Amino acid sequence: MSSISEKKEIQTNVQELTFGPRGIDLPEESTILNWVIEDFKNAFGKDLKFTNERQELLLSTPQGQLATAWAAIISDRNRLLAYYVNQVDPNYAMGRMQDGIGRIYFIERRKASATRVVGKCSGAVNTVIPVGTKVKDQLGNLYESIGEDAVIIDQDVPVFDEHNNYVLDEHNNPVTSKESCVYITFKCVEDGAISCPARKLTERYQVIPGWESITNEQDGEVGSDTESQAQFEQRRRLSVAVNSVNSVDSIMAELLNSVYEEQDHNGNIRKNIPICQDAYVTENSESISKTIGSVVLEPHSIYVCVAASGGYENEQAIAKAIWRKKPPGCGMNLTYPQKPNSHTVTIFDDSKDDLGNSLYSNPPQYNITYFYATTVPIQIYISMTRSPSAPKDARDQVKDAVFKAFQGGDGSVRPRIGSVIYASNFYSPIQKLGNWAVIRTLLIGRDGGSGNEVKVGINEIPSLDKSYITVNFDD
Known part of the structure; x- marks a missing residue:
């Protein structure tokens, strides 16, 4: 059938x-x-x-x-x-799909990084402060000391700046403290854009006999949130030159894609930590000195400025990144006396053949000079109309919105080395708080001035702390 x-x-x-x-x-x-x-x-x-x-x-x-x-x-x-x-269009891709596009160019989204701050620990001579010692700032954020070995409180110790570099006097000699203390780099136990203004790191979270006080003489180096969609796309566009050589774009891409590994406070290994938070590369192809963005470039030279966390601890990686991509025989702006924030590193050619053998029995060495960006504090002054519907924490909400926008936390691009920052960039984040957020004036400035925009030099990187955001409500 x-x-x-x-x-x-x-x-x-x-x-x-x-x-x-x-x-x-x-x-x-x-x-x-x-x-x-x-x-x-x-x-x-x-x-x-x-x-x-x-x-x-x-x-x-x-x-x-x-x-x-x-x-x-x-x-x-x-x-x-x-x-x-x-999502297949890089202009609109986000999240997991954007990560996939990034991997085509062999780049990974930058994870959030932690705030670092140099703390001055005072007390009795020969007091030992172990690695991992915890302290707290006045906002309740917890920090722990980093390094390979314990440190000892001593007299006449060198003074360090916010980048953990020696402070030098007019004769280029290290400045020493006149009291018994030691300078230790502390890292926030939580990742993200957490600010630590000067003299706010004041509480000893754990008691060590002989250790009497702690403070930070400089603002901390603010960490960053996980790279946003706009920031990742901007870096992807810059990174397309990473496979090329002999151009400023290729040097820039190599620096922005250089990473290292570190161990967090739980003992876990964190990979793909960016060495350079930002970089600026330009050149002078002429036979005479040339001024670019207030920096004098020597004839036939390249200029490289980086914003790197951890001071000089990754200097070899930065120098080799520049050396791999720069044109042969190109000058490095090395003049004597050295220019402010210039840094020269000696590297060796460690190139190997296909079998992993060194190409040289006596590797040639090179001096690579680059510059560390000077941190420029930005001030923002906001005058607003008081509304009956404004919440009790209106001032804090405005500050948080502006700070988040500056750090790129709202999806915008964080201000970079050599950029122009407009006051109008912060109107939208404030207005999104609600109808009560009515702006009368909003000015931005640096070095005590104020206006509608701020220009940052090619040797400077802008920084914003919430304490530098002034919000006033006019009745």
Whole structure:
């Protein structure tokens, strides 16, 4: 006994999606609903009513409920498909899809980094402060000391700046403290853009006999949040030159993609930590000295400025990144006496053949000079109209919004070395707080001045602390 089954083509009024010159074309939700209604009528008869005499949809009926539900499901599917279609475009990609595009260029999204601050620990001579000693700032943030070995409080110890570099006098000799103390670098136990202004790191979280006090004479080096969509895309665009050589773009890309590993406070190894938070590379191809952005460049030379955490601890990696990409025989702006913040590193050519053998029995050495960016504190002055609906913590909310926007936490691009920062950049983050956030004036400045914009030199990197944001409400 055999049976024959006929294959009937299933018909539907819901049309397939199409692709046009601008991408996927999505039908309107009302159009999808009309298609579904026609399918219902074909299935259950033309007498099935979906609208009243005024052509209003009868949502209270079973068929009305089902038709609108099916139309909504189809519309959601279409939007999800359109979302993923757009994710293949680097201009719109985000999250996991953007990470995938980044891996095509062999780059990874930068993870959040922790704030670092140099603390001056005072007390009795020969007091030992172990690695991992914890301290707390006045905002309740916890920090722990980093390094390979314990440190000992002593007299006449060198004084360090916020980058953990020696402070030098007019004769280039290290400045020493006149009291019994030691300078230790502390790192916040939580990652993110957590500020630590000068003289705010004051509490000893654990007691060590002989250790009497702690303070930070300089602002801490603010950490960063996980790289945002806009920041990652900007770095991806810059990194396309990473496979090239003999150009300023290739040096920039190599520096921004250089990473290292470190061990966190739980003993876990964190990979892909960026060495340079930012970099600026330019050149002078002329046969005479040339001033670019207030910096004098020597003839036929390149200029490299970096913002790097940890002071000189990654100097070899930075110098080799420059050496791998710079043109042969190009000058490095090495003049005597040395220019402010210039740093010269001696490296060796450790190139190897395909079998891993060194190309040289006596490797040649090179002197690579680059510059560390000077941190420039930015001040923001905001005058607002007081609204009856303003919350009690309105001032704090405004400060948080501006600080988050400056750090790139709202998806914007963080101000970089050599950039121009406009006061208008911070209007939108404040206005998004609500209708009560009415701005009268918003000015930005540096070095005590204020205006509509701030220009940062090619040897400077802007920094913002919440204590430098002034918010006043006018009645």
